[in-house]
Amino acid sequence: MKLLTHNILTSNIIKGVTRGFPLKIKSSRLEVKEVDFNPDFILRILPKLDWSALRQAATEVGYGNGLPEELPSSLEGDDSLQKTIHNILLQVEIVEGELECPETGRKFPIQNGIPNMLLNEDEVS
Amino acid sequence: MASSGRPERQAPPELFYNETEARKYTSNSRMIEIQQKLSERAMELLALPEDTSCYILDIGCGSGLSGECLTDNDHVWVGMDISPHMLDIAREREVEGDIILGDMGDGMPFRPGSFDGVISISALQWLCNADKAFHKPAKRLYTFFSTLYGVLSRGARAVFQFYPENSSQIEMITQQAMKAGFTGGLVVDYPNSTKAKKMFLCLFAGGAHQQLPTGLGTDTVPQESSGASFSAFREKRKRGDRKPLKNSREWILQKKERRRKQGREVPVDTKYTGRKRKARF
Ligand SMILES: C[S@@+](CC[C@H](N)C(=O)[O-])C[C@H]1O[C@@H](n2cnc3c(N)ncnc32)[C@H](O)[C@@H]1O
Numbered sequence: 001m002k003l004l005t006h007n008i009l010t011s012n013i014i015k016g017v018t019r020g021f022p023l024k025i026k027s028s029r030l031e032v033k034e035v036d037f038n039p040d041f042i043l044r045i046l047p048k049l050d051w052s053a054l055r056q057a058a059t060e061v062g063y064g065n066g067l068p069e070e071l072p073s074s075l076e077g078d079d080s081l082q083k084t085i086h087n088i089l090l091q092v093e094i095v096e097g098e099l100e101c102p103e104t105g106r107k108f109p110i111q112n113g114i115p116n117m118l119l120n121e122d123e124v125s
Numbered sequence: 126m127a128s129s130g131r132p133e134r135q136a137p138p139e140l141f142y143n144e145t146e147a148r149k150y151t152s153n154s155r156m157i158e159i160q161q162k163l164s165e166r167a168m169e170l171l172a173l174p175e176d177t178s179c180y181i182l183d184i185g186c187g188s189g190l191s192g193e194c195l196t197d198n199d200h201v202w203v204g205m206d207i208s209p210h211m212l213d214i215a216r217e218r219e220v221e222g223d224i225i226l227g228d229m230g231d232g233m234p235f236r237p238g239s240f241d242g243v244i245s246i247s248a249l250q251w252l253c254n255a256d257k258a259f260h261k262p263a264k265r266l267y268t269f270f271s272t273l274y275g276v277l278s279r280g281a282r283a284v285f286q287f288y289p290e291n292s293s294q295i296e297m298i299t300q301q302a303m304k305a306g307f308t309g310g311l312v313v314d315y316p317n318s319t320k321a322k323k324m325f326l327c328l329f330a331g332g333a334h335q336q337l338p339t340g341l342g343t344d345t346v347p348q349e350s351s352g353a354s355f356s357a358f359r360e361k362r363k364r365g366d367r368k369p370l371k372n373s374r375e376w377i378l379q380k381k382e383r384r385r386k387q388g389r390e391v392p393v394d395t396k397y398t399g400r401k402r403k404a405r406f
């Protein structure tokens with residue numbers, strides 16, 4: 001699971017959970033995979049990101065360095081920050097680990113890079 | 126599907142798409158080709174601006190064949206599927222999208238407005254079945270569509286190619302989609318051919334009024350033809366863009382290079398790569 005996905009993933013499909021975001025991350029195996037750098041996409045997705053959740057997640061998995069506390073109003077032309085963000089959003093991958101609902105503590109395992117978001121009967125809203 | 130009947134009648138999807146079935150999505154060239162063709166048509170109906178990299182959700186992403194079509198068009202995607210075996214194949218294929226194990230009938234676990242579009246190939250009809258005692262198809266469809274509406278950006282489209290079993294399934298599906306706030310409707314390609322006929326549910330999540338695209342192989346001449354609006358998108362591309370034009374030689378070379386990086390078998394590049402073939406009948 002990439003940190004971009006973590007930045008949009010919630011547990012609010014569980015009955016009674018209102019926001020379910022950000023999910024806490026525990027990572028026991030991490031990989032960095034090369035993905036083509038696509039600055040257009042990075043610039044387009046930035047306004048949709050929850051920056052503080054991204055910083056926190058990146059820090060939790062040991063990649064928080066180089067991320068400013070506040071996102072600058074424009075990244076146009078800042079190649080190095082664009083590449084840092086590209087790396088954190090798309091290249092860093094949690095292969096084994098766990099996500100945790102911030103409201104209920106319900107855990108979602110991550111195996112072979114795939115988070116398991118399947119609900120039990122009594123959790124479905 | 127012939128003699129064995131419809132897959133949805135045999136077993137729940139997480140059991141039907143077992144290791145053997147999933148393997149077909151890398152070994153059976155006919156199945157692969159069908160998935161690719163359907164994905165390309167669905168992409169066309171999505172009508173994303175061609176010079177923009179969008180963020181797309183693929184529902185029932187399975188082995189990632191539909192996702193690869195998104196990657197080839199420079200989009201970034203997230204896929205969800207209920208079958209772990211299908212997702213294992215996607216991992217094996219080293220698809221560029223990120224994949225999640227989930228049941229669409231449980232709802233879409235994403236923040237509001239996350240995606241620019243949704244694609245779904247041959248998956249939606251599965252929701253019409255009650256695979257567990259507590260499943261109520263209409264309710265699961267509603268949960269699915271209403272949460273899906275929320276995770277789309279305003280005006281975004283969701284295109285589902287699907288195989289309804291009968292007209293009451295179509296009715297149940299479209300009813301729940303409309304109840305969830307979507308507009309749009311069915312696009313039927315080649316409606317008069319039993320073999321080539323394909324159905325696409327084409328939904329719009331709010332925003333300005335959008336014209337429903339016209340199906341292929343229909344006799345009626347579309348006034349405000351979908352073909353026209355799609356080619357308008359294409360013409361918007363400015364010359365001198367960094368990205369090569371789709372299906373051009375350069376575009377094919379880039380795509381092959383991506384596949385090679387994943388260690389996959391790719392035909393060698395020759396002077397014929399990307400050349401137009403002569404029409405032979
Ligand atoms: C015909 S396959 C599509 C394959 C996919 N487009 C690909 O490129 O490999 C249909 C897929 O829908 C998935 N599916 C069926 N019901 C589902 C559900 N309730 N939630 C999520 N996925 C589902 C199946 O597991 C299967 O992988």
